[in-house]
Amino acid sequence: MKRRTFVSGILLAATGAVAAGCSTGEGVDLDGDGDTGTTGGTEGATLRVAIGGEPDQLDPNKTSAYFAFQVLENVFDTLVQPDENLEMQPALAESWEVSEDQLTWTFTLRDGVTWHDGSPFTSADVVYTYRRIIDEELANAWRFSAVTDIEAPDERTVVITVSAPSPNLLSNLGGFKGLAIVQEANVTSGDIATKPIGTGPFSVSEYRSGEVIALTANPDYWGGAPEIGGVEFSFISEASTALAALRSGEIDWTDVVPPQQVAELEGDGELELGVTPSSDYWYLALNQAREPWSDVRVRQAIAYAIDRDAILQAVSYGTAEANQLAIPKDSVWFTEYSRYSLDLDTAQSLLSEAGFTGGTLDMLATSDYPETVTAAQIIASNLEPLGITVEIRQPDFSTWLDEQNSGNFDMLMMGWLGNIDPDDFYYSQHHSSGGSNAQGYANAEVDELLDAGRVETDKDVRKQTYADAATIIADECSYIYLYNPSVIQVWSPSLTGYTARADRAIRLAQVGLAD
Amino acid sequence: MRLSPRQVAAFLGRRLLFSAVVLLGVLVLVFLLVQLVPGDPIRLALGTRYTQEAYDALRAASGLDRPLGEQFLSYVGSALTGDLGVSFRSGEPVTQLLLQRLPATVSLALVGIGIALLIAVPAGIWSALHEGRVSDAIIRVTSQLGVSVPDFWMGMLLILLFSTTLGLLPSSGYVPITEDVGGWARRVALPGLTVGLVAAAIMTRYIRSAVLEVASMSYVRTARSKGLPAGVVVGRHVLRNALVPVLTIAGIQLATILGGVIVVEVVFAWPGLGRLVYDSVAARDYSMIQGSVLLIAVMFLLINLLVDVLYALVDPRIRLA
Numbered sequence: 001m002k003r004r005t006f007v008s009g010i011l012l013a014a015t016g017a018v019a020a021g022c023s024t025g026e027g028v029d030l031d032g033d034g035d036t037g038t039t040g041g042t043e044g045a046t047l048r049v050a051i052g053g054e055p056d057q058l059d060p061n062k063t064s065a066y067f068a069f070q071v072l073e074n075v076f077d078t079l080v081q082p083d084e085n086l087e088m089q090p091a092l093a094e095s096w097e098v099s100e101d102q103l104t105w106t107f108t109l110r111d112g113v114t115w116h117d118g119s120p121f122t123s124a125d126v127v128y129t130y131r132r133i134i135d136e137e138l139a140n141a142w143r144f145s146a147v148t149d150i151e152a153p154d155e156r157t158v159v160i161t162v163s164a165p166s167p168n169l170l171s172n173l174g175g176f177k178g179l180a181i182v183q184e185a186n187v188t189s190g191d192i193a194t195k196p197i198g199t200g201p202f203s204v205s206e207y208r209s210g211e212v213i214a215l216t217a218n219p220d221y222w223g224g225a226p227e228i229g230g231v232e233f234s235f236i237s238e239a240s241t242a243l244a245a246l247r248s249g250e251i252d253w254t255d256v257v258p259p260q261q262v263a264e265l266e267g268d269g270e271l272e273l274g275v276t277p278s279s280d281y282w283y284l285a286l287n288q289a290r291e292p293w294s295d296v297r298v299r300q301a302i303a304y305a306i307d308r309d310a311i312l313q314a315v316s317y318g319t320a321e322a323n324q325l326a327i328p329k330d331s332v333w334f335t336e337y338s339r340y341s342l343d344l345d346t347a348q349s350l351l352s353e354a355g356f357t358g359g360t361l362d363m364l365a366t367s368d369y370p371e372t373v374t375a376a377q378i379i380a381s382n383l384e385p386l387g388i389t390v391e392i393r394q395p396d397f398s399t400w401l402d403e404q405n406s407g408n409f410d411m412l413m414m415g416w417l418g419n420i421d422p423d424d425f426y427y428s429q430h431h432s433s434g435g436s437n438a439q440g441y442a443n444a445e446v447d448e449l450l451d452a453g454r455v456e457t458d459k460d461v462r463k464q465t466y467a468d469a470a471t472i473i474a475d476e477c478s479y480i481y482l483y484n485p486s487v488i489q490v491w492s493p494s495l496t497g498y499t500a501r502a503d504r505a506i507r508l509a510q511v512g513l514a515d
Numbered sequence: 516m517r518l519s520p521r522q523v524a525a526f527l528g529r530r531l532l533f534s535a536v537v538l539l540g541v542l543v544l545v546f547l548l549v550q551l552v553p554g555d556p557i558r559l560a561l562g563t564r565y566t567q568e569a570y571d572a573l574r575a576a577s578g579l580d581r582p583l584g585e586q587f588l589s590y591v592g593s594a595l596t597g598d599l600g601v602s603f604r605s606g607e608p609v610t611q612l613l614l615q616r617l618p619a620t621v622s623l624a625l626v627g628i629g630i631a632l633l634i635a636v637p638a639g640i641w642s643a644l645h646e647g648r649v650s651d652a653i654i655r656v657t658s659q660l661g662v663s664v665p666d667f668w669m670g671m672l673l674i675l676l677f678s679t680t681l682g683l684l685p686s687s688g689y690v691p692i693t694e695d696v697g698g699w700a701r702r703v704a705l706p707g708l709t710v711g712l713v714a715a716a717i718m719t720r721y722i723r724s725a726v727l728e729v730a731s732m733s734y735v736r737t738a739r740s741k742g743l744p745a746g747v748v749v750g751r752h753v754l755r756n757a758l759v760p761v762l763t764i765a766g767i768q769l770a771t772i773l774g775g776v777i778v779v780e781v782v783f784a785w786p787g788l789g790r791l792v793y794d795s796v797a798a799r800d801y802s803m804i805q806g807s808v809l810l811i812a813v814m815f816l817l818i819n820l821l822v823d824v825l826y827a828l829v830d831p832r833i834r835l836a
Contacts, residue, residue, distance in 0.1 A: 050687075050784075053794060053797075054794060056604045056605045056798070057605050057606065137568070137569055193605070193606065193607075208786075209612065209615045209616070209786065210615070210616060210619070210689075210786025210787075210790060210791065211688075211689050211786045234687070234688060234784065235784060235786075236687055236784040237781055237784070237793070237794075238667075238781055238782050238784070240671055240674070240782075241671075241674060241686055241687050241782055241783065241784060242687075244674045244675070244678050244679050244686040244687075245678070245685075245686045245687050247679055248678045248679055248682055248685075248686060250678075250685050250686060250687070250688070396799075398799075
């Protein structure tokens with residue numbers, strides 16, 4: 001679970017759901033030198049990718065920039081990694097066992113894995129990386145909160161001890177490339193920020209600031225040598241430039257696509273378009289430490305009064321997926337829930353019951369996330385008939401965080417991204433002792449369910465536990481959930497075998513470049 | 516009339532002193548930038564999950580916990596020795612990052628100003644010498660259009676024409692001139708043209724009015740009436756005197772382009788200073804913004820100094836003023 005970073009990057013990823021057109025575009029070799037061209041379709045061709053901005057650094061444990069992870073996804077590995085349905089599969093660990101008391105996890109590492117510099121990968125590297133994240137209190141240290149010990153009894157075994165059963169340990173270790181295993185020598189030399197050494201399908205061969213990051217295929221990759229010879233990442237923040245470059249054949253793939261372009265691209269037979277809901281979600285939260293928002297009926301009235309469709313259209317041009325809970329419909333943890341619909345009569349009677357006669361609402365949006373401002377304007381007009389005057393504030397994000405944390409708001413809108421396990425979606429936001437429960441929600445039953453879900457190892461029982469918790473959370477409007485934004489990507493039809501993913505990971509190990 | 520070396524030195528000394536005062540003012544403003552922005556830069560750099568220890572450590576490392584006066588002296592001291600601190604975002608030295616971006620911006624600026632001069636000088640002179648005729652009207656309307664068109668729109672139109680439709684030139688990217696002259700030229704063409712066309716439109720109007728003003732002077736009338744050929748009148752009397760305002764506007768244009776044609780660099784994904792400023796602002800990388808602003812100000816001052824020296828070479832009256 002991660003709060004959206006304040007660097008406003010272009011949202012990414014998609015499971016090739018909508019593939020438009022089938023005719024192949026004709027590429028133009030604009031360099032005149034042919035060697036970086038991809039239209040020849042020869043084995044070992046270079047895939048040219050344009051992302052929206054430059055990574056701040058290439059140390060996976062330290063960066064929080066999505067631009068960095070777009071590159072590093074193909075350079076580093078985690079112990080386990082999510083498949084297309086976001087279920088954890090073997091990666092650097094080929095298997096694992098959990099002890100009977102659920103407190104000891106024993107991972108067996110894949111044999112014969114080497115670093116890009118040729119040195120062997122061992123269990124000591126895993127221990128080093130995890131200790132680094134924990135001891136240096138890096139941004140992902142919280143993912144190890146249940147871990148009490150990490151040991152390497154031999155070169156191919158890692159034993160992790162936890163303080164309580166932790167069914168979400170695998171998604172904590174592998175759901176996010178921020179937990180990638182790094183090489184100690186690469187870290188201590190300081191090279192990792194610009195010349196990282198990983199175990200992944202590609203190695204970083206060149207990095208010219210502002211221009212390009214070039215990757216070369218790793219012929220010794222444990223998952224099989226990539227079909228393409230390499231990848232070149234360029235940084236284009238202007239969408240029209242990125243699309244022009246794609247159309248003229250200068251690049252093969254980009255995610256620099258604003259939602260308003262999707263309708264136009266759907267009719268473009270020369271490009272492939274992928275649009276699919278991500279596991280990010282956006283929500284409203286009312287400050288329950290303040291009157292009258294502490295009254296559940298007032299919160300529900302607002303949930304009935306807001307026009308979700310209008311918000312969806314305005315913020316995403318209809319590309320996002322409406323959802324009244326957090327977890328998107330493609331996830332195995334999805335729960336059906338559709339209590340709220342636009343219904344002013346219900347809203348009005350709930351307010352009357354609560355004895356609410358009108359007033360102002362201090363809405364905290366932020367200019368760093370324009371969707372919050374757009375939505376706030378719609379909400380303001382939605383709530384006007386109820387006698388609620390919405391006063392919108394839009395400070396920068398750091399001020400926004402201060403205001404949130406000091407409880408200085410009536411209502412706010414924000415998003416969370418990068419969640420896989422239901423614990424990430426609900427615990428810290430809605431448990432009465434949760435670290436991100438700024439709205440001040442407290443319900444003993446929800447606390448109990450969230451605590452139980454944390455340690456429940458039977459998957460079906462666990463799913464029901466979270467479904468129950470989420471239903472109460474939404475019924476009582478701890479969060480008023482709005483939508484899952486879509487990830488939008490466009491690529492040339494010559495790119496084959498590419499599967500865009502809901503978790504925004506861009507995996508290029510298996511792709512090819514055809515004629 | 517030739518001036519003594521002493522007079523030249525005194526002139527340069529005055530100009531340098533003036534530049535130093537301006538530089539000090541810039542330093543104060545740049546330093547205050549971090550103090551005046553809303554929000555806490557340390558907090559922004561750390562994101563949402565961090566410990567108080569990490570916060571205190573970064574605050575101490577960046578010097579933001581010390582008294583304001585002390586911070587300023589230390590900032591100026593470091594800046595004067597070329598140390599602009601480290602980027603909040605990447606942890607790399609600011610000076611090094613700026614120097615990496617300088618070649619791309621300088622090459623774009625020189626191409627742009629070259630294109631602008633090639634268009635504006637003949638167009639402006641022609642327009643002035645043919646005042647009121649059809650060709651003058653065409654040049655005036657065209658340059659007015661050029662001034663009015665936003666550069667990002669001009670850039671997109673050029674991309675649409677030369678990359679998407681004709682497939683002649685790449686829409687984005689950069690290759691250092693030292694690596695591949697042809698590749699560099701192909702890639703600098705569109706951003707250079709965008710910068711050059713906008714600058715040419717501005718300069719054409721200045722050159723036209725400068726030439727017109729000089730042409731109406733009494734000494735030009737005298738030169739004409741004493742029977743000098745038109746070419747000599749224009750070449751020796753009009754153009755030489757019109758050069759001063761032309762130098763001024765060319766200098767300002769060059770400095771503006773060097774100072775980051777932010778929009779053009781963003782549109783063409785050109786890895787120059789403008790793009791760096793854009794990315795740094797988006798990431799709230801204050802040390803980087805400070806460094807960029809300082810570098811841009813220094814370049815402005817240097818170009819102004821250069822223009823002043825050129826004035827003195829062109830027009831002796833200025834040295835004595």
